Amino acid sequence: MTGARPLIGISAYGEQARWGVWDLPASLLPQNYVDQVAAAGGAPVLLPPVPGAEAAISRLDGLIISGGPDIEPARYGAQPGAKTTIVRPGRDAAEIAFFLAALSAGVPVLGICRGMQLMNVALGGTLIQHLPDVVGHEGHSPMPGAMGAHEVTVGRSGSRSRLAGVLGQGTRFVPTHHHQGVDKLGAGLIATAWASDGTVEAVEIDGPFVVGVQWHPEAGDDPALFLALIEAARLVAAPSVG
Numbered sequence: 001m002t003g004a005r006p007l008i009g010i011s012a013y014g015e016q017a018r019w020g021v022w023d024l025p026a027s028l029l030p031q032n033y034v035d036q037v038a039a040a041g042g043a044p045v046l047l048p049p050v051p052g053a054e055a056a057i058s059r060l061d062g063l064i065i066s067g068g069p070d071i072e073p074a075r076y077g078a079q080p081g082a083k084t085t086i087v088r089p090g091r092d093a094a095e096i097a098f099f100l101a102a103l104s105a106g107v108p109v110l111g112i113c114r115g116m117q118l119m120n121v122a123l124g125g126t127l128i129q130h131l132p133d134v135v136g137h138e139g140h141s142p143m144p145g146a147m148g149a150h151e152v153t154v155g156r157s158g159s160r161s162r163l164a165g166v167l168g169q170g171t172r173f174v175p176t177h178h179h180q181g182v183d184k185l186g187a188g189l190i191a192t193a194w195a196s197d198g199t200v201e202a203v204e205i206d207g208p209f210v211v212g213v214q215w216h217p218e219a220g221d222d223p224a225l226f227l228a229l230i231e232a233a234r235l236v237a238a239p240s241v242g
Contacts, residue, residue, distance in 0.1 A: 006061035006233035040226035062233035065115030081129035108209035116212030123186025174215035
């Protein structure tokens, strides 16, 4: 339908939660994800981390893989490090299924923080389990329970990236809260932004809208990535002519 809001699936957390008199397992999501999607013109749809939920992907126009806890190191052939303590194997499995279903169906994807890492692992890449051990500082997650900020450089050697087309090439400060990062890139992924210490801060796939960022755009005041996802989703949702 002309003018209809594209349906944007957002992967939900599976966590113990309290509300009112209840303390139960819940599928939940920080409100700023859904607010950003709605403000950009999309209709947010929460995807619970349960087997079979990937069947919904083909009915959606876009997918956001959200942030959250560490990915189980066994997923990329590693043993857990000392600082890798909270993992959600069921969520890992569900989100990998979401991502692969989206690739198969041509559904645009935006991965955020853990979401970018999940995309990398799903395509055979590996992760650095604790960035401070490699880069020598806590700048990617300077404050427990709060967002920090650091500078990233957007670009791509040799050609213009989709991310640079959305954000512009050059440096910018972004909201950040993560202690893990990309090590070996997964198959088909291209790095398109970096922190000053060399940490990969964004990846994408040539062709369709498949972009992952290590920072948290949902916690910032720049809607450009959400607007770009909605624009790509509208193209997917638009009926073919002829």
